[in-house]
Amino acid sequence: MDIGGTKIAGALVDDEGSVLHRAETPTPAREPAARLVRAVDTVVDALSAHPSWGAVRGLGIASAGPVDTAAGTVSPVNIPAWRSFPLVRTMRAHPSLPDGVEPVLVGDAVAMAAAEHWHGAARGVADALCMVVSTGVGGGFVLDGRLHPGPSGNAGHIGHVTVDLDGPPCPCGSRGCVEVYASGPAIARHAVAAGWRPLDGVEPTAAEVAAAARHGDARALAAFDRSARALAAGIAGSATLLEIGVVVVGGGVAQAGDTLFGPLRRHLRRYAALGFTRDLEVRPAALARDAGLVGAAAAARGRLLDVRTPSGSR
Known part of the structure; x- marks a missing residue:
């Protein structure tokens, strides 16, 4: 997921960083928090209808900031209704999210850095x-x-x-x-x-x-x-x-x-x-409009790799 002041985008990204399927909706940036959540849900629902959804193993979220990755909250300067909003908890509760998938939150520009360093x-x-x-x-x-x-x-x-x-x-x-x-x-x-x-x-x-x-x-x-x-x-x-x-x-x-x-x-x-x-x-x-999405995927992928790597073997 890539959540910004202009658009909310989502994508299914494979292990090589390629975007397989994409969905997007305008950000209702000046509307109440619940309306923003419905916009996020719309994108997730569109992704979950794709045949590859069942293969999802991680969920990366890139959000406009500031963010608090430890608390799982966001306070985007350009989205006034979200102040210390529990985005990770909200995404974790989405009914379509596969069992065992834990959301990983990063700032949108940090996600862009991850994407450009990975493939850009x-x-x-x-x-x-x-x-x-x-x-x-x-x-x-x-x-x-x-x-x-x-x-x-x-x-x-x-x-x-x-x-x-x-x-x-x-x-x-x-x-x-x-x-x-x-x-x-x-x-x-x-x-x-x-x-x-x-x-x-x-x-x-x-x-x-x-x-x-x-x-x-x-x-x-x-x-x-x-x-x-x-x-x-x-x-x-x-x-x-x-x-x-x-x-x-x-x-x-x-x-x-x-x-x-x-x-x-x-x-x-x-x-x-x-x-x-x-x-x-x-x-x-190099990655233009998909940098936030690829970077969010990179963050989720990195978390999965960290979990799978035995202690002391890195």
């Missing part, structure tokens, strides 16, 4: 930051060749690192966070505030801003440059603290391609100024 742009990389830039901004670390989610599952939550001490308020409660500059909605808001307008009847989204930027609209280009600058500041700070060598960027905003990656690399050259950060490489994510 961070494969074979010892130290990397993998980021999701979409409705929100999140991240996950691979350190010494292993996923590093942290005690609560939130390590790498770069979207809520402050990059402007006097910046605008963030829904998380802080100010000047990367997310209030770099997320898709933030890009669209900034472009509209600067006077850009989408075509009649079209919702102002980051994708529409990106299309305008590709046609040379100065206001659209400035909105992406502002986003890239905030991302670069957050990434440079992470690289300075942890000496990562690769940054993988995915999510809906990353689909803008060079419109985002061009200014991001340019700003990184300015912010990642120390010698040991100057060779930091930025790569687009």
Whole structure:
């Protein structure tokens, strides 16, 4: 399962990381908690109707954060009705879940990091930051060749690192966070505030801003440059603290391609100024829309492998 502020997706994933079957529904992000649960149930019900459902041995859940993997709860910034919501307990109680399957919760960006390290742009990389830039901004670390989610599952939550001490308020409660500059909605808001307008009847989204930027609209280009600058500041700070060598960027905003990656690399050259950060490489994510699903599967698979491995034999 991959639960975000825009969509709730589910998939059956095999042991090689291939998606066999997929289901999706929009996230009713501003509706009550019970309505959100019904949306999750809709996706699970669609998956359980597939002939491969009986072979399911693990359930990974990637959720927008913050999450608390120890408690099995989620408090997504962009889903107000879920605060310390017991998502693992709720999923465990679903009547279609095969006996013995225990849900494994990870943050959505940590899941993306797991997926990209397993089969994507961070494969074979010892130290990397993998980021999701979409409705929100999140991240996950691979350190010494292993996923590093942290005690609560939130390590790498770069979207809520402050990059402007006097910046605008963030829904998380802080100010000047990367997310209030770099997320898709933030890009669209900034472009509209600067006077850009989408075509009649079209919702102002980051994708529409990106299309305008590709046609040379100065206001659209400035909105992406502002986003890239905030991302670069957050990434440079992470690289300075942890000496990562690769940054993988995915999510809906990353689909803008060079419109985002061009200014991001340019700003990184300015912010990642120390010698040991100057060779930091930025790569687009390889797994696109399925990264959260494949990463959630990787988390469930990893839990199963840990359970099966005899103590002391690793």
